[in-house]
Amino acid sequence: DQQVKQNSPSLSVQEGRISILNCDYTNSMFDYFLWYKKYPAEGPTFLISISSIKDKNEDGRFTVFLNKSAKHLSLHIVPSQPGDSAVYFCAASNQAGTALIFGKGTTLSVSS
């Protein structure tokens, strides 16, 4: 039973445009959400996070939006760059003590 779902396995975007990656979750106990980026043969790299008390968090080109009522979050990358091409994982946790639960990932391809 997948608690964190990334329903789009892949996304292709042109350089300079916006990339929007989506993530849904089912466990209402999750209260902290993270996005990781992963290149082949490397470990995941932390990108940005958001607590459930917020609905938006911004860091440079990356913005994460959280809609708790819909149990949905999204990562916006503006403007997209070819170096952003990677697999993006959404992850969630319950700060009461469970570890990260990852989605299956979305492969982003940014073409120049």
Added chain:
Amino acid sequence: DTEVTQTPKHLVMGMTNKKSLKCEQHMGHRAMYWYKQKAKKPPELMFVYSYEKLSINESVPSRFSPECPNSSLLNLHLHALQPEDSALYLCASSQPRGLGDEQYFGPGTRLTVT
């Protein structure tokens, strides 16, 4: 310094071998993790150490044996593995304020069991 290092990068071992994976961090993190990642799948949690004590074991077979000698080091001892154990093994660490948030991952060890 937000680096987690792992050695070796690649490991090929037979089913009767004994080997160890090593992980090190110097960020003062007191929670350390082992994850297993198969191709085209998300990382799956194996073990969590909190303040050098094993706090979570996700029903991992006993052929995998974790060890946390001190707050900076985490080992994973391997013995009598099966070919299906071939995967990328990832180590991560996080601040002690709570498990799960902002884990920093190492580059992983690519393990092949023959």
